[in-house]
Amino acid sequence: MEDSTPRHPIAVASERTGLSQDLLRIWERRYEAVEPTRGPGGHRTYSDADIARLRLLHAVTSAGRSIGRVARLSTSELTRMVEEDNAARAERGMASGARESRDAGSHAAAPIVEMALASTARLDASDLEHSLRRAIARLGITSFIEDVASPILRRIGEEWHAGRLTIAHEHLASSTIHDIVAESMRAIGNGSGDATVLVATPTGERHAIGAALVGATAASEGWRVVYLGADLPASDIAAAAIATNARAIAMSVIYVQDRSRTLGELRTLRALISPSISIIVGGAGAAEMEDDLRQLGIRVGASLRDLRDALASVNDAIDSDAA
Numbered sequence: 137m138e139d140s141t142p143r144h145p146i147a148v149a150s151e152r153t154g155l156s157q158d159l160l161r162i163w164e165r166r167y168e169a170v171e172p173t174r175g176p177g178g179h180r181t182y183s184d185a186d187i188a189r190l191r192l193l194h195a196v197t198s199a200g201r202s203i204g205r206v207a208r209l210s211t212s213e214l215t216r217m218v219e220e221d222n223a224a225r226a227e228r229g230m231a232s233g234a235r236e237s238r239d240a241g242s243h244a245a246a247p248i249v250e251m252a253l254a255s256t257a258r259l260d261a262s263d264l265e266h267s268l269r270r271a272i273a274r275l276g277i278t279s280f281i282e283d284v285a286s287p288i289l290r291r292i293g294e295e296w297h298a299g300r301l302t303i304a305h306e307h308l309a310s311s312t313i314h315d316i317v318a319e320s321m322r323a324i325g326n327g328s329g330d331a332t333v334l335v336a337t338p339t340g341e342r343h344a345i346g347a348a349l350v351g352a353t354a355a356s357e358g359w360r361v362v363y364l365g366a367d368l369p370a371s372d373i374a375a376a377a378i379a380t381n382a383r384a385i386a387m388s389v390i391y392v393q394d395r396s397r398t399l400g401e402l403r404t405l406r407a408l409i410s411p412s413i414s415i416i417v418g419g420a421g422a423a424e425m426e427d428d429l430r431q432l433g434i435r436v437g438a439s440l441r442d443l444r445d446a447l448a449s450v451n452d453a454i455d456s457d458a459a
């Protein structure tokens with residue numbers, strides 16, 4: 137059994153657990169994950185038992201669980217969870233290389249997600265931007281989108297819905313993520329790719345980040361991307377597609393406020409452009425209208441993998457036209 141005598145300042149706790157001092161404070165204040173003793177000057181002092189518990193919390197969150205779900209578990213429950221994770225990892229020893237590297241990406245991402253949420257909670261935009269830029273450099277754009285940006289946005293949505301974060305926190309995180317993803321999209325796509333895809337959201341859809349993620353994914357697949365952002369009328373999207381000679385239009389629909397208006401916009405878009413230009417629509421809102429969209433001749437995708445598949449089949453069609 138570990139010693140519960142308070143002995144270590146926060147710098148030592150950070151060094152021994154691999155968790156930043158900021159994260160230690162957040163885990164304590166928001167989630168009551170540990171309760172270090174306060175010295176006469178108010179400084180936190182951790183025991184060996186606290187440090188052992190923090191290491192367990194680090195291991196179970198790095199495996200993909202959110203701190204909110206595990207912070208209040210007893211130390212013996214956390215130990216059991218880590219043992220189960222280790223056993224599962226050993227059992228999975230024969231898994232394929234691709235799967236292994238994908239898991240490695242999401243393991244590396246879990247602490248980044250927690251750090252980014254902590255920076256958002258402090259409204260510290262420069263810290264948030266710094267950790268996100270480092271994450272893109274380390275993980276690459278695809279893993280950044282799937283393992284970092286999407287989980288952060290989901291968690292921010294949950295915290296916002298539960299009233300634990302305000303619209304100011306959400307705006308700070310959304311605008312930072314949007315700008316970084318859009319910047320990467322332009323950096324990857326700059327001048328490359330023969331085929332053009334136009335990316336936008338329809339009138340009434342103000343959620344732009346899905347479209348930016350779509351643009352960055354298409355750019356990383358070698359497409360030239362014309363990114364128009366959010367909330368555009370069908371007639372303008374069609375005119376831009378014709379002017380840029382786009383071979384595909386990818387639209388993100390996250391929230392449907394007025395179903396008949398959104399469907400009407402997409403119907404108009406389909407009617408205004410040549411049938412040889414593919415329209416691919418995805419996002420949570422698109423899933424709600426899937427049958428209607430298919431009837432209009434619009435392809436529906438649920439994930440960015442579906443987007444890659446759809447763009448690959450457009451490319452195949454371009455190649456067979458050229459042959």
Ligand code: B12
Pocket residue numbers: 282286289290291292293294296297306310311314340341342343344345346347349350386387388389390391392393416417418419420436437438439440442443
């Ligand atoms: C940021 C945000 C906002 C910001 C957007 C800022 C911006 N510049 O984008 C602002 C403040 C404007 C906003 C407004 C609103 N929001 Co909002 N918002 C969010 C939040 C936190 C993140 C949205 C986001 O970008 N997600 C990231 C997306 C891209 O991830 P995803 O949806 O899982 O998409 C994945 C796939 O679907 C796929 N995909 C996405 N697009 C495409 C496209 C193609 C072609 C393909 C193949 C795949 C694909 O790839 C993604 C990555 O894996 C979500 C929370 C959440 N859980 O998402 C709420 C959320 C979407 N918002 C919500 C609501 C209710 C609203 C408002 C109505 C609030 C209000 N009362 O005003 C308004 C509506 C505005 C409007 N008319 O569009 C709800 C929607 C609930 C619902 N479905 O009924 C959510 C879920 C929050 C919640 N839990 O309540 N919001």
